[in-house]
Amino acid sequence: MVEIAGTDMVKFAKNGSNVTTAAAKVARAFTGRPLICVPRQHPFFSFDDWFIGATAIKRGIPEVHHATTLLFDYGDLASLQALFAQHPGQIAGVMLEPATTVGPCDGAPGYDRLRPPTAVVAQWPGNFLKLVQDLCRREGALFILDEMITGFRWDLHGAQKLFGVQPDLSTFGKGMANGFAVAALVGRREVMEVGAINRPGQERTFLVSTTHGGEMASLAAFRETVAVYEEQDVVGHLWNYGGKLMTGLEEAAREAGVGSAFQLQGNAISMNYLTFDAQGQPSLPLRTLFSQEMIRHGVLMPWIAPSFAHRDGELQRTLEAARKALAVYAQALEAGAERFLEGPAIKPVFRQFN
Ligand SMILES: Cc1ncc(COP(=O)(O)O)c(C=O)c1O
Structure with a gap:
């Protein structure tokens, strides 16, 4: 079993885009705000309009979607602070990959590119993920980590564990089930519950529903994959x-x-x-x-x-x-x-x- 710290609920899906889009929707529903911020250096979060509308390939996407995703620079907190200043009370969430080939602690003393970052490295005051997390908490926006690539690779519990942060929501996919189609949106209960169907009278959020979402072989592959990850390091x-x-x-x-x-x-x-x-x-x-x-x-x-x-x-x-x-x-x-x-x-x- 793999446990992602601070995570109470999970919604499984088949593709990564399904769950990143669901994360954006949960953030909007939870905060009542319209905008999502992503780093311009991170190439891909979803094939859906909210993300592709912010790229160079806008054809087929109504203009209303072009301005709802805002871009900042990974590693440059001031560029994200500027977005919060320009759109006060409007930013629902900040979504980013914890790290790509550029990480949040690359300049930290003791950082070794050949080894997983240590707790000492993660405590570095310049840890970009911690800075983003703190900013989101101050601004009332959700801190969302897309661990589609980093999850099950940097660490079995996600890069979030290595870098000492706790996102409100995170998304996983790709390596989860060794090629079988499974993705997951996970998060703390208070936030995830906007998508719940068991709360009488609560306004509904259409999170994810697909015909093949209930297909079980992939979930079995996920369980087996995690067992292999654990047994064979x-x-x-x-x-x-x-x-x-x-x-x-x-x-x-x-x-x-x-x-x-x-x-x-x-x-x-x-x-x-x-x-x-x-x-x-x-x-x-x-x-x-x-x-x-x-x-x-x-x-x-x-x-x-x-x-x-x-x-x-x-x-x-x-x-x-x-x-x-x-x-x-x-x-x-x-x-x-x-x-x-x-x-x-x-x-x-x-x-x-x-
Ligand atoms: C960081 C990241 N997020 C989301 C996605 C979307 O995942 P999927 O292709 O499973 O829809 C990808 C896919 O390349 C990705 O790299």
Whole structure:
């Protein structure tokens, strides 16, 4: 059994978007306020209009939705304070991922990107999640953590445990049931109860209801997955493997002479590779080239997510492919990536035109 501290109630669903949208709705219903804040650096919370209306892809979404989600900068409390100042009494909740490749305590003394953050690190006064939590409490807005990616990976009890915070609501999905379709909205009773159906006379909130919501195989898979996580220290393996992969890729980049043009960002459990051209500018053609060359050597790695299935063999195979890919990368830095690309370069997802 996995227990998320401070959580009294849960609503299960099939997709992450179902529960983040439900969290936004609960926050609005609970506070009676219309607006939700999310960090502009966090790419995705839901396919529903409340979130997509705030991206570059507004087509098909009525204008009324474009202004109900407000953007601030992760790590910059002043940018969130400014939103509260501009919209007094209007912000229902702040939703964010606890961490991505950028975390809330990255600058803390003792922070080690190869290990889970310690309690000492979490107590750092600059802990961004604690600052957001305090601000939300002062302003009467709900503090909502979307643990879709961090949950069951950073820690079995969520990144919230590692960073010493207690959200009013949190959402989980993805790794919960090892690929089976389960997501969850969890939170404290007082807040979650706006979605309850057993309180006579209470105004109703339509939380989530889907035909396949009651499908049981996924819930059984969830229980079994948690048992495996506990018995086999899956989280420990992910940190350990991720650390070896991260340092191995950095070493491969240095050996290929591209240490500053191919960099690893983040930490052992949540990393990304960044690709820069000879002028030091971020380069999507070079990112595409790296991916292309990795595929040539049998490794599909458009992004990095360590898995329990990754073992020493996979590590060696990945690093060997990376050494070969980075040798081509080094040539492309001199001659231009276009000369080596076999197809078009990738583009960002959130752009207005294809
Ligand atoms: C942080 C985050 N929240 C929510 C979602 C939505 O989850 P789903 O794709 O299961 O609807 C995603 C999916 O990529 C996500 O990464």
